[in-house]
Amino acid sequence: MSEAKSVAIIGAGPVGLAAAAHVLERGLRPIVLEAGESIGHSVRQWGHVQLFSPWEYNIDRAAERLLASTGWNSPDPHQYPTGAELVEHYLEPLATKTALADHIHASSRVTDISRAGVDKLKTKGRESAPFEIRYQNGQGPKVVKADAVIDASGTWHSPNPAGANGLPAIGETRAAGKIAYGMPDVLGKDRARYAGKTVAVLGAGHSAIGTLTDLARLANEVPETQPIWLLRGSDPAKAFGGGANDKLVARGELGAAFAVLVTAGRIRVESEFRVSHLTADGPRLIVATGSGSCCRQVAVDELIVATGFRPDLNFVRELRIRLDPAIECPVALAPLIDPNEHSCGTVRPHGARELAQDEPGFYFAGMKSYGRAPTFLILTGYEQVRSIAAEIAGDHKAARRVELVLPETGVCSHSATPDASQCCGGPAPSAVDAYCTADANAKQQGKAGCGCAS
Ligand SMILES: Cc1cc2nc3c(=O)[nH]c(=O)nc-3n(C[C@H](O)[C@H](O)[C@H](O)COP(=O)(O)OP(=O)(O)OC[C@H]3O[C@@H](n4cnc5c(N)ncnc54)[C@H](O)[C@@H]3O)c2cc1C
Numbered sequence: 001m002s003e004a005k006s007v008a009i010i011g012a013g014p015v016g017l018a019a020a021a022h023v024l025e026r027g028l029r030p031i032v033l034e035a036g037e038s039i040g041h042s043v044r045q046w047g048h049v050q051l052f053s054p055w056e057y058n059i060d061r062a063a064e065r066l067l068a069s070t071g072w073n074s075p076d077p078h079q080y081p082t083g084a085e086l087v088e089h090y091l092e093p094l095a096t097k098t099a100l101a102d103h104i105h106a107s108s109r110v111t112d113i114s115r116a117g118v119d120k121l122k123t124k125g126r127e128s129a130p131f132e133i134r135y136q137n138g139q140g141p142k143v144v145k146a147d148a149v150i151d152a153s154g155t156w157h158s159p160n161p162a163g164a165n166g167l168p169a170i171g172e173t174r175a176a177g178k179i180a181y182g183m184p185d186v187l188g189k190d191r192a193r194y195a196g197k198t199v200a201v202l203g204a205g206h207s208a209i210g211t212l213t214d215l216a217r218l219a220n221e222v223p224e225t226q227p228i229w230l231l232r233g234s235d236p237a238k239a240f241g242g243g244a245n246d247k248l249v250a251r252g253e254l255g256a257a258f259a260v261l262v263t264a265g266r267i268r269v270e271s272e273f274r275v276s277h278l279t280a281d282g283p284r285l286i287v288a289t290g291s292g293s294c295c296r297q298v299a300v301d302e303l304i305v306a307t308g309f310r311p312d313l314n315f316v317r318e319l320r321i322r323l324d325p326a327i328e329c330p331v332a333l334a335p336l337i338d339p340n341e342h343s344c345g346t347v348r349p350h351g352a353r354e355l356a357q358d359e360p361g362f363y364f365a366g367m368k369s370y371g372r373a374p375t376f377l378i379l380t381g382y383e384q385v386r387s388i389a390a391e392i393a394g395d396h397k398a399a400r401r402v403e404l405v406l407p408e409t410g411v412c413s414h415s416a417t418p419d420a421s422q423c424c425g426g427p428a429p430s431a432v433d434a435y436c437t438a439d440a441n442a443k444q445q446g447k448a449g450c451g452c453a454s
Contacts, residue, residue, distance in 0.1 A: 009033070009152060010153045011368075018386075020032050022060075028389070031105070035153075040091040045083075046083045047082060048083070048183075048187070052080070055076060112315050113133050130146060131147070164276065178301070178302055183211055187214050196225055199226065199227055200228040200298055203230075203308070205239070205308060209254060209255065213258050227266075320357065321357055322358050350383070351383060351384055352391035
């Protein structure tokens with residue numbers, strides 16, 4: 001009897017574990033390599049943050065089937081977990097109490113991937129050569145072979161720097177002691193660092209507005225705390241989101257509550273602030289848009305950089321990868337998620353076909369598959385890995401089937417002459433009188449539309 005096909009899965013976040021569940025269900029053999037000491041390593045770093053999607057959108061179906069056989073009590077579908085609760089009530093039981101437990105290797109950081117005996121240049125014999133995955137687990141370099149690879153390693157560990165040009169601002173490395181990236185727990189374990197301080201938050205996404213909202217709360221308790229919002233754009237209202245139109249109610253509410261704080265003057269706003277220099281000035285940090293007298297400056301005690309994330313592509317360098325040059329995501333996905341074209345999080349469900357690479361058997365999935373685009377939803381990742389596992393197992397029909405309806409954001413900004421192929425999940429089906437997929441979904445639900453074509 002031939003051995004089951006093996007699939008290396010990089011990262012044991014929500015999408016990596018879901019991939020393992022689908023792979024196992026398909027009779028394949030998952031090998032999950034996780035860099036952190038335990039599964040859900042990245043989610044644990046933002047454990048204090050409440051998700052904007054309720055439980056019903058956070059649980060993968062194959063994972064649920066595995067958990068069901070352990071007597072698992074599924075959480076209330078309408079409640080909103082924090083990151084820590086997502087780990088405790090879902091990811092931990094999935095990784096420790098089901099058949100997945102035997103396939104997960106923690107403290108195993110993948111450093112390089114290639115194909116056995118075949119370098120990037122060589123085409124002959126490429127498809128049949130197994131992947132060789134190198135990883136480090138503190139006991140010297142290790143190698144594992146696999147027939148396919150799903151890279152679900154996320155982007156949390158490679159945040160964008162402060163510089164508006166995408167490079168670290170001049171002085172950023174030297175000022176590291178006064179800078180945090182992502183979403184520090186300003187009301188919890190990092191409270192002492194921020195209470196009573198002047199704190200600038202750079203960015204305009206959910207992480208930035210969530211942190212500013214928490215800092216405004218901290219200012220209620222410690223009035224000397226001064227939150228400053230530094231945004232590169234000119235219109236703060238763009239960050240307020242879809243409000244009541246957002247199908248993910250908590251996300252809409254977050255934006256609406258933030259708008260109230262800004263309007264009430266509880267957060268100082270510095271728009272069109274494109275950081276280029278960071279300089280220590282005694283105990284303070286000068287955040288500046290240039291170096292001469294023409295530049296704008298703010299003096300702060302702490303800077304939180306929440307300018308998004310980018311994929312770490314170093315360890316896939318020896319593979320034949322084709323990415324969109326701007327977004328750094330698989331090329332077919334780019335028109336659906338390009339933030340230059342639309343801010344809509346309503347993305348047409350997609351799978352193996354869109355995520356396939358020139359390297360047969362290799363797929364990006366999860367947060368990393370979106371490259372630098374900020375609108376990824378866990379549910380999208382679950383559909384991706386369902387489709388990828390089906391494709392690897394040879395069930396091409398199931399791989400192409402769409403088994404998911406995504407919630408709409410209610411935010412659909414677009415360029416002056418919108419192009420339906422690049423908006424809101426792509427063009428609407430031809431039989432439907434609608435502009436794009438989101439517009440069609442909205443009309444199907446008896447609404448006027450998504451606002452795209454208005
Ligand atoms: C603060 C925050 C809130 C969010 N809220 C929501 C929400 O409400 N709803 C929603 O749908 N989405 C939300 N998201 C977006 C997204 O769904 C999550 O980021 C989700 O965790 C992505 O899952 P993932 O498995 O793709 O990546 P991750 O959760 O980032 O997991 C990747 C894993 O790979 C590991 N890894 C990294 N590099 C390597 C390596 N070289 N070798 C081995 N392992 C490696 C990491 O340690 C990590 O455990 C949120 C994101 C953030 C940051």
